[in-house]
Structures are given as C-alpha cells and as structure tokens.
Amino acid sequence: MVNQFFSYIFQGTSVTVAVTLVALPLGLILGLLLALLYNYGGFWVSRLAAAYSLIMRGVPPIALLFILYFLLSGRLINLTPFWAGSISLGIISSAYQMEILRGALQAVGEGQMTAARAIGMSRLQAIRYIIIPQAIRLAIPPWSNEASIVLKDSSLVYAIGVPEILRRAQQLSATTQQPFLAFGAAALIYFVLVFLVNRGLDLLAEKTKLPTSMA
Amino acid sequence: MISFFEFFVRFLPDLLSGMGMTLLLTAEGVLAGFILGLAATLARTYGGNFWRNLAIGYIELFRGTPLLVQVFLLYYGLPGLGITLSREWSAFLALGLNSGAYQAEYLRGSILAIGEGQMLAARAIGMSKWKAVFYIILPQALRLAIPAWANEPVSLLKATSVVFLIAVPELMTRAKLIASRTYDPISSYLAVAVLYLVLVYLVDATMKWLERRTRLPGFSAVGER
Amino acid sequence: MIDTPYILQAKNLTKIYGENVIFKDISLDVHKGETIVIIGPSGTGKSTLLRCLNLLTPVNSGQIFLEGEEITAHGVDHDQVRQKIGMVFQNFLLFNHLTALGNVMIGLTKVKKMPPEKAKQKALHELERVGLADRAHHYPAQLSGGQQQRVAIARALAMDPLVMLFDEPTSALDPELIGEVLGVMEQLAHEHMTMLVVTHEMGFAREVADRIIFMEKGSIVEQGSPEDLFERPQHARTREFLGKISELYGKKEKK
Ligand SMILES: Nc1ncnc2c1ncn2[C@@H]1O[C@H](COP(=O)(O)OP(=O)(O)OP(=O)(O)O)[C@@H](O)[C@H]1O
C-alpha cells in the first residue's frame, strides 16, 4: 500500500518538475533581459525595469499567479492551466532573477568594461565576452537559491488545478483517509527535489569556479 | 465593466476587513519565528550533538519544503494523528515554524561573523559558555543580524497569502470571495495586489526606520545581502 | 594615411566634468617612436587625459589626430581607434575569467576576428615578449601583480597598436615587482614603440624618456628633455614638485 501511495504521488512529481523546468528558464531569460536593460539601457528604460521589479516583488506570488493565470487563460489568450501556471511562475521569478543578475553584473565592475573597450571591443562585445561570463559565475549561488524557491513555489499551481505533487497528495488523502501519510509523502518528495537541485547547482558552482589566489 | 478604480473603492472596505488577519498572522509569525529561530541557532551553534542535529533537521526540513505543504500537513494531516487544529492555529503554527527556520539562518550568519575571538575573550575572563553567549555574543550578533533580518517581516507578510488555501479569512480569501461575487477575478486580485504592495511598502519603510534607529556607530552590517 | 611626423596629435583639448574643468586647451604632439613621460600631482587630470586620447571619455572641445586623421570627427568608429591605441591601467584590469593566454587572445579572436590557432600563436609570442610564456595557462588570481601587469601589456601589444598609453602602471605594485614591469617598458622603448607614460618612477623617466611633460591643475606647465627638466627646470613649481617626488621616492626606497 505504501508503494501505491508513493507511485501515485510520484506521477505528480513529473508535473512539478515540468512546471519548474518551464518557469525557471523563462524567468532566467526575462530576468537577464531586464537586468541588461536596467544596467545598460537608458535612464527611462532602467527606471521602467526597476519599477517592474519593485511591483513584481512587492506582491505575493499567489496573488500574481491568479492575476496572470486569469489573463493567460482568458478570452484573448487561452492556455491550459499547466502552461498558464508555468508561464506565470516564470514571469514572477523573472523579477527576482533580474535582481540577482543585476547585482552580479554590477559586481563585475566598471573596470572590466573599460579594459574591454580599451582593446577595441564594442559595448555589446564587452557585455557578451567579458561581463556576462563573469557575472554568471557570481550569480550561481544566489541563483541556485532562486531555483529552489521556484521549485517550492510550483506548489502554488495546485490552486489553479494543475495535478502536481500537492494536488495528488490531496486526492490520495481523500481516497485513503490517511492525510498525514499523504501530505507527509508530498513533503518528503519536495525535500528530496530541493536537496537535489541545491546539490546539483553546488556542483556546477564548484566546476565553474575560478582559481582564487596564488597557491 | 466598471473601471478598476471604482471597483477598488467599492470593495476596499471588504478587503480591509481581511487586512487585520493578514497583519496579525505576520506579527505572530515573525515573533514565534524569532523565538524558534533563536533557539534553533543556539542549539545548532552551541548545543551538544543531539540538539545540534535536531536543530539542523528542523531548519533543513522547513527550508526544504514549500510553505503550502507545511500548512496542509498541519491542517489536513495532523487530524490523521488525532490532533485537530483550527484553521487559524494551523496557519499560525506553519508560518511560525517556517519563519523560524529562515530566521535561524540569519542569526547563525551573524553569530559566525562575530567569530571565535569574542567567545575566547569572554571565557578568558571566567565566563561560562552560556553566560558568554547571552552577555557577549548575542548582544552583538542580534544587532549585526538586523539588516538581513529586516527582510523577514516583508517576506512573511507576502507568505501569509498562501493560507487562504485553507480558508483563513485574510486578504486573499476576501479577494476570492469578491472574485466569485463579481465574476471579475482579474480586478479582484489586482485590487488585493495593490493593497499588498502598499502594506509591503509600509512594513519595509518601518523596518528601514528601525534599522537606522538601532544602528551603532562603527558597527557595520556584515549580514547585508 | 596622411603624411605626418606625428603619430598622435592633440589640439586644444578641454575636458569638463559637470562644473569641474579638468583640463583646458591642452595640446600635445607625439612623434613616432617617442617615449613621453607625464608627471604631475594627484588630481591634475593625467588619467583623464589618457582616457580622452583613447576615446574612453569624450572631450568637450578640441581635436585628436591619429596618424594625421582626426579621430574626434563625427562618424569615426571608436572601437577601431582603440584597437590602434593600447592602454595599460594602474590596476591591471585583466579579465578575471580568462587565463593569461585567454586575456591576450580575446581581442584577437573577437575584435580582429583572427582564427583561433593563429591568435594563439600570436598571443604566445606576445607573452614571450613580456617574459611570461610559462604562465600562459594561469588565471589572473594565480599571478603576482607584476605578472598581471605584464600580461596586461601583452594584451595591449597583441592588437599591434600604433601607440601605447600607460597610466601609472607600477603604482599598485609592491616595490620588488616594479622592476620587472619597468623592464618590459624599457625594452619596448628600445624597440621604438611610441609610448605615453604617466608615472612617478623618476629613474625610469630619466633613463628612458625622450621628453618629460609636467602637468599641473589641468595644463602643461613645462616640457623638455630629462636633462632640461631635472637639471634646469624653468618653473619654480616644476622644481618643487620634482623635489617632493624624489623625497617621496627616497622614503619608499628606505622601507
Ligand atoms: N568620472 C568622473 N566624474 C567626475 N569627475 C572626475 C571623473 N573622473 C575624474 N574626475 C576628476 O577629475 C580630476 C582629475 O582626475 P584624474 O584621475 O585625471 O587625475 P590624475 O592626475 O590621474 O590623478 P592621480 O595621480 O591621483 O591618478 C579629479 O579631480 C577627479 O576628481
């Protein structure tokens, strides 16, 4: 019986993973774009990006999720709950990822830009070949934190009826009358997933780390 | 379709009635979380093996799973073990436990930043370990933790919103009721988003103000992120 | 290319930051193969002048000519110009995510679009020139300050510049590392590289410079050969400054 239990919730796991795998890269692309606009766009563009970030980060994700969900699965655009929910989470995450990348881009420092321009690189070349490769390394630790937040926030799409881990757990709890086991199992799966994500990204950080000082 | 502004004004009283619960949950959560977090950090940093592992287990478990799952586990799960909690108690407990795990990490960061030296100096004048913790380490560590910790009330304020999924009568629950009454979910949730934004801004400004008031000269904020 | 004895020529340059006039009406002629040392008190605008010559910062008025062609004119590709003017910074500014070889290569592959194999050959050659062929695969953090600065010089040389600008290349270095960098620069001077060097290393100025320029408060006070400036300074301020510098320099030596 315990076996059946887990295998049922496990089907929800693939949905949770899928939601995360849509939301996280989407948030990364949007976030990177926003961070670049913030750092290298003009005055007004930069202001707009900052306002976007402030608003998106000032409202609870669940409230934003509902707004975006109803926009994305309404009359104009009509996506399935899975896609609407995943994309919404990606949009929400983009504001947080923007902040991470913005900080990393700034931490690389003006000097690197100056040095790149001094050997004749264009601004875009400097951003692409000099600034971004360094910023990405700096961003990995805070970004891995955001990755596990998105994974955990994916549980929110439960509220719009996506059959992910939590939704499965609730169904199980109803059919088996074992609520503690059902939700406990859900918690355990999340715990393992979050652990794996953190471990995986730690390894990545380790691999891409630059030598720090003279041996 | 009425304009959003009219909509907002019309349902503002309704929404405001949920605000009390949201703020109450936030305050309770921060306070309970502080006590739990402090206990967990002390256990983890200065406790024996058993207490250290217990604290690590608690912190990792609550940081490693979604808050919503924790809420459900307490509200729907515990009755399976014969413990039944009201919606409000489940929400309060889940928020406090969750926040405690995060607050423990802020505090630990600043205790580590204070360093071994202060402990050594305290022990050298004959203080016991726990005396040193309470009279030397914590007074410094708590101050050092303020800038990082100041984010916690804001993030908890936002986090309280998920308890509407067990129908605790707070802001989001009101918005949901309005949505089902008006068939205009987008305006309803936009209205609640505006309210949250204002609340977040106010709490954030208050924390910044407190932060300035408690600043000590020459005491830099190591914990700043 | 217009026929001119000057590689670099500046006419009546003025630079203003907000309300601050950094320098005014500065003119400068740099002959091919000449080594010019610029000295002057802190905050005088020496760094700003170099940055302007390299178009890293726009001037407010005046003209700059590279091999007789105006580079301050409208429509000039600044990136093209900077390839031809090498610059070495006080704080090295190596690209932290690239090895020494990578630092020297990247301008060749990405800016000059040279094929990687060829770029590598050239980069190794430049590293050899500064005596660091054996450190090609070290990252900046694994190199000493002197080695980092020599890589920075190699990085600039790889672009085959017409002129090299050095902004206090040794002032961030420990005393025992200064020599190796000055050595590389001296060798460049012997190879008739055209150089503009801001430095407080009076020994280097005396030995290597063809001309010394003394700048103060945004204008050129005096210029001439090392003998003229050191032995027969025309202005009281020049004498005073040289006195202070050698005193400071002497103190450093003692430490
Ligand atoms: N980006 C900037 N914005 C405003 N003012 C600047 C800027 N860069 C430099 N300045 C000012 O220009 C003046 C000259 O600076 P500069 O760095 O060129 O002097 P310097 O002669 O190189 O001095 P040092 O020997 O200390 O390097 C200084 O007063 C400085 O404050």
Ligand SMILES: [Mg+2]
């Ligand atoms: Mg300078």
